[in-house]
Amino acid sequence: MNCPTALTIAGSDSGGGAGIQADLRTFALNCVHGMSAITCVTAQNTIGVQRVDALPPEAVSAQIESVVSDMGVQGVKTGMMLNSGIIQGVKSAIEAYQLEERLVVDPVMVSRSGAQLLDDTAIEQLKQLIPLACLVTPNRYEAQLLSGIEIKTIDDMKRAAETIYTYGVKAVLVKGGAMLGENRGVDVWFDGETFDLLKTKSVETKNNHGTGCTLSASIAAKIALGKDLKTAVVESKNYVTRALESALDLGEGNGPLGHFFPLLEK
Numbered sequence: 366m367n368c369p370t371a372l373t374i375a376g377s378d379s380g381g382g383a384g385i386q387a388d389l390r391t392f393a394l395n396c397v398h399g400m401s402a403i404t405c406v407t408a409q410n411t412i413g414v415q416r417v418d419a420l421p422p423e424a425v426s427a428q429i430e431s432v433v434s435d436m437g438v439q440g441v442k443t444g445m446m447l448n449s450g451i452i453q454g455v456k457s458a459i460e461a462y463q464l465e466e467r468l469v470v471d472p473v474m475v476s477r478s479g480a481q482l483l484d485d486t487a488i489e490q491l492k493q494l495i496p497l498a499c500l501v502t503p504n505r506y507e508a509q510l511l512s513g514i515e516i517k518t519i520d521d522m523k524r525a526a527e528t529i530y531t532y533g534v535k536a537v538l539v540k541g542g543a544m545l546g547e548n549r550g551v552d553v554w555f556d557g558e559t560f561d562l563l564k565t566k567s568v569e570t571k572n573n574h575g576t577g578c579t580l581s582a583s584i585a586a587k588i589a590l591g592k593d594l595k596t597a598v599v600e601s602k603n604y605v606t607r608a609l610e611s612a613l614d615l616g617e618g619n620g621p622l623g624h625f626f627p628l629l630e631k
């Protein structure tokens with residue numbers, strides 16, 4: 366049986382709510398074969414990140430090379446990459462294997478619990494990876510850092526999207542999970558020509574760990590399935606909303622999304 370494949374280049378979350386674990390679960394729910402290049406291992410739960418151990422950059426590059434050279438990759442996402450050495454290796458591999466058209470960059474910098482997930486010195490390397498991607502998906506705080514614009518309103522999100530677009534990426538999605546009031550959960554899409562506000566319902570839950578990882582993994586999976594980028598984004602946004610509605614009340618802090626709600630409905 367033929368099966369599309371998707372690759373996540375990201376960190377491990379021991380609690381399973383974000384990172385590689387959320388990505389592989391999301392790939393599986395899309396009936397896409399998931400593959401991984403692990404960048405670092407976090408000791409993490411619903412409360413926070415207790416420890417981070419990086420892999421050597423060569424180990425990350427070797428994982429990418431192993432799967433791409435043998436199995437092929439139809440969709441790719443990057444998540445937590447931690448340091449500049451890892452990002453440089455990933456960029457070289459993306460270029461060498463010409464994965465740009467199918468690359469989604471989730472510019473992970475800080476976790477919801479406030480843990481730093483990217484070294485201060487690595488942001489410049491991350492900025493150089495972004496132009497390779499077909500889509501970059503910063504959250505409110507990442508968009509502020511990448512654009513230099515303080516974000517409080519939808520107009521601010523739009524201006525930030527325009528600025529990030531000038532990096533050379535094909536499209537930008539500024540995510541609104543951390544926006545307040547009626548703007549919470551409103552995402553701004555900009556592709557150089559069109560702005561679009563992507564709205565679903567705003568879900569009232571503290572169990573929201575892994576929303577960004579899940580969104581970018583779902584988009585990469587749908588790219589692997591051959592969907593056009595905008596359709597992949599819209600369908601993925603809807604999936605995250607449903608998974609938030611079915612989120613799991615585990616742990617003392619922010620529990621994981623209920624990725625498998627479609628299986629429970631059968």
Ligand SMILES: Nc1ncnc2c1ncn2[C@@H]1O[C@H](COP(=O)(O)OP(=O)(O)O)[C@@H](O)[C@H]1O
Pocket residue numbers: 503504505540541542543549550551552565566567568569570573575576577578580602605606609
């Ligand atoms: N409470 C919520 N209700 C509806 N959608 C949400 C909510 N929180 C986050 N989202 C959505 O989840 C996706 C990830 O966004 P966000 O949480 O901002 O990213 P990150 O996890 O990277 O911080 C976006 O589509 C966002 O709109």
Ligand SMILES: Cc1ncc(COP(=O)(O)OP(=O)(O)O)c(N)n1
Pocket residue numbers: 375376377378383384385407409444445473475476477478482573574575576577578579
């Ligand atoms: C290993 C790892 N990768 C990424 C994140 C951040 O995940 P994200 O989906 O942005 O979710 P929240 O941190 O907002 O819950 C992470 N925490 N760990």
